[in-house]
Amino acid sequence: MSILPNAHDFEINNGTFANVAGDVNYNFHAEWEEQDYDGLKTLYNNAVRGAFYNSEQRFPPPNCHPGTRTEVLGILRSWITDVADSTSIYWLYGAAGVGKSAVAPTISEEFAASHLAATFFFARADPSRNNPTSFVTTISHQLATSPSLGPLLKYPINLAIRENPNIVHAILEEQFQDLIMRPCIWLTETCRLTTERWKDLPRLIVIDGLDECVDIRSQERLLSIIRAAKTATPPLPIKFLICSRPEPRIRNAFSHHVFHRIMDCTDIGESFESGKDIANYLRDEFDRIRQEHGRSMAHLAADWPGNGIIQQLVQRACGQFIYATTVLKYIGDYDGFPVERLEIILKITVPDDFDSPYPDLDLLYMQILSVCTQQELLLDVMAHVLNHTGIFLDKHYEQTSSMIIEGLFCLPKGKVWALLSRVHSVLFIPENDHDNITGDILSTKARKHSMSVSYFTC
Numbered sequence: 530m531s532i533l534p535n536a537h538d539f540e541i542n543n544g545t546f547a548n549v550a551g552d553v554n555y556n557f558h559a560e561w562e563e564q565d566y567d568g569l570k571t572l573y574n575n576a577v578r579g580a581f582y583n584s585e586q587r588f589p590p591p592n593c594h595p596g597t598r599t600e601v602l603g604i605l606r607s608w609i610t611d612v613a614d615s616t617s618i619y620w621l622y623g624a625a626g627v628g629k630s631a632v633a634p635t636i637s638e639e640f641a642a643s644h645l646a647a648t649f650f651f652a653r654a655d656p657s658r659n660n661p662t663s664f665v666t667t668i669s670h671q672l673a674t675s676p677s678l679g680p681l682l683k684y685p686i687n688l689a690i691r692e693n694p695n696i697v698h699a700i701l702e703e704q705f706q707d708l709i710m711r712p713c714i715w716l717t718e719t720c721r722l723t724t725e726r727w728k729d730l731p732r733l734i735v736i737d738g739l740d741e742c743v744d745i746r747s748q749e750r751l752l753s754i755i756r757a758a759k760t761a762t763p764p765l766p767i768k769f770l771i772c773s774r775p776e777p778r779i780r781n782a783f784s785h786h787v788f789h790r791i792m793d794c795t796d797i798g799e800s801f802e803s804g805k806d807i808a809n810y811l812r813d814e815f816d817r818i819r820q821e822h823g824r825s826m827a828h829l830a831a832d833w834p835g836n837g838i839i840q841q842l843v844q845r846a847c848g849q850f851i852y853a854t855t856v857l858k859y860i861g862d863y864d865g866f867p868v869e870r871l872e873i874i875l876k877i878t879v880p881d882d883f884d885s886p887y888p889d890l891d892l893l894y895m896q897i898l899s900v901c902t903q904q905e906l907l908l909d910v911m912a913h914v915l916n917h918t919g920i921f922l923d924k925h926y927e928q929t930s931s932m933i934i935e936g937l938f939c940l941p942k943g944k945v946w947a948l949l950s951r952v953h954s955v956l957f958i959p960e961n962d963h964d965n966i967t968g969d970i971l972s973t974k975a976r977k978h979s980m981s982v983s984y985f986t987c
Contacts, residue, residue: 568690569673569683572708575697576670577663579655582637582648582735586655590634591854594813597806598632601797605636605770608793609644612728616793617759617768620783622775623797626851626890629772632797633737636770646678646731646767647671651738654915659743661751665704666697668734672709677731681722685712705754710765717763727766739773748773752782760787803848811839811853818861826867834871841875852890859897864950897952907948910934929965 579586593602601621608619623629630650637648647668652658673683689707690696696707716722742748758765773779775796783792819826819833826833846852860870877892901907914929931945940948 566683566687568687568694569670571690571694571697572666572670572673572686575663575666577649577657577667580649580651580658580663580667581671582634582641582645582650584650587634587650590638591628591631592638593628593631593635594806594810596809598628598635598797598801600801601632601795602635604795605632606639609636609640609733609768609770614728614768616791617764618755618788618792619768619770620792620794621770621772621797622779622794624848625774626849627797627803628850629774629797630737631850633735633770633772637735640733644731644733646675646734648735648737651736651741653738653741653743659741661701661742661747664751665701665708669704669708669712672712675731681716681720681730682712685715701750702754705758709767710758710761713765713767714763717766724766732766733768733770735770735772737772739771739779740776745776745778748776749778749782752779756782756785756787759791798848803850804843804846807846807848807850807853808839808843810850811842811857814853814857814861815839818857818867821861822867829868838871838875849890855890855894855897901948901952903948906938907952910938910945910948911952913937 578584582590605619605621608616621629621632633648633650637645648671649664649667650658657663669686672678673686675682686708689711693699693707696704699707717727739748739751742751752771755769758767759769782788783794815834816831819829819831842853842856856874859865860867860874862870879892883892898904898907913934934940934945935942
C-alpha cells in the first residue's frame with residue numbers, strides 16, 4: 530500500500546521510501562532533504578530556548594527529590610504511557626509552593642528520550658516567558674528539530690513559513706493552525722500516518738506555570754486554542770500535560786463542557802502525603818548539610834537535627850515544599866553555622882494577629898532579610914531584581930546583572946555582591962557579573978522605613 534495515497538501538487542523523482550511495521554521509520558522524498566530550510570531558521574530566531582525543559586537558563590531545575598511525589602508521578606506515568614488514550618489532556622494543579630513545578634521537569638527528563646515532544650516553562654519574572662507570544666514558535670521549533678518528529682514535521686512546518694514568512698508574527702490562533710495543527714494533520718491525512726503509528730512517536734507537550742502569564746486573559750486564550758485543536762476533525766494527535774495554580778480564569782477555561790470528556794486532573798496537595806515527602810526531603814538535606822560542613826559539625830549525631838525538629842518544620846511547611854527549600858538554603862549557607870541558623874528558624878513564631886496566607890514563609894523571609902545591613906538600599910535593589918520589567922523606557926536598564934544594577938544605583942564596583950551576600954537563600958545570584966540576578970522564590974515591595982515580604986512563585 531502506498532504511504533502517500535491521494536497526495537497531490539508535487540512530483541517524485543528517484544525518491545526512496547521505507548515503511549517499517551512497528552517503530553515508525555519513514556524516509557520521505559529525497560528532494561525534501563535537499564531543500565532550503567530557511568523557514569526553520571526563522572522559527573529558531575523566534576523560539577525561546579529558556580522555555581525548554583533542559584535549558585541552561587533554568588539550571589538547576591527544581592526536580593522532585595528522590596523518593597518524593599511517587600504517587601502523583603506514578604499517576605502521570607500511567608497516563609502518558611496509556612495507549613488507549615482515554616484522555617489526552619492532564620491538568621496538574623495546586624496551591625503556591627506545593628511542588629507542581631518540580632513535577633513538570635521530572636516528568637520531562639524521564640520521558641525525554643521516548644514520549645516527550647516539546648515543553649514550555651512559563652516564568653513570571655522572565656519577559657520572554659511570562660506571556661504566550663512565543664509559545665507556538667517555541668513548541669513548533671521543538672517539533673521540527675526533534676530526532677523522531679523532525680524528519681516527519683520539518684518539511685510541512687518549513688513550507689508553512691516559506692509560504693507565509695509573517696506567520697511567526699500572526700495572532701496565536703493562526704500560528705497554532707499553520708505551525709502545529711496543519712503539519713500534524715498533513716501527516717495524518719496526506720501521508721496516512723495512522724493513529725496507531727502516531728502512538729509510536731513522541732507526542733507529549735508539557736506546559737508548566739500557565740498561571741505565570743502576566744496577562745490573565747491569555748491563560749484562558751491558550752487553553753481555548755488547545756481545546757479547539759483537540760476537538761477538531763481530525764483532532765490534533767498530541768497529549769498535553771498542563772501544570773498551574775488553580776487560578777479563577779484557568780478554572781473557568783477548564784470548566785468548559787468539552788474538556789470534561791478529554792481531560793483528567795489532579796490536585797497535588799495533602800492527599801498525596803506532602804508531609805511525609807517533605808520530612809524525607811528534610812532528612813536527606815540535613816544529612817547533606819552536616820557532611821558538607823565537615824569538622825564544624827562532626828560532633829553532631831548522624832540523625833541531626835532529630836525527628837522531633839523535622840516534624841516541627843513539616844508542620845510549619847503546611848504542605849509547601851518551598852518552605853522546606855528556603856529553610857534548607859538558609860541553614861546550609863556557607864556563610865553561617867547551620868546549628869545556629871536552625872535555632873534562629875525554630876525561634877520564629879507567628880503572632881496571633883499576623884495576617885498572611887503563608888505566615889511561616891513570610892516570617893522566614895523577614896528573618897533572613899532582617900540580619901542584612903543597609904536594608905533600605907537592599908530592598909531597593911531587590912525591588913528592581915524582582916519587578917524590573919516595565920519600569921524604565923530604556924530596555925537596557927531592565928536587565929538585572931550586577932554591572933547594570935551598580936550603574937543604575939550609582940554603586941561602586943563589587944558593591945552588589947557585598948550587599949546580597951546574605952540573601953543567597955532567597956535569590957539566585959550567578960557567578961558571572963554579566964548574568965542576571967533573579968528572584969528565586971520571593972517578591973518584595975521596598976518601602977521607606979518598612980519592609981513587606983510576600984511569597985512570589987513556586
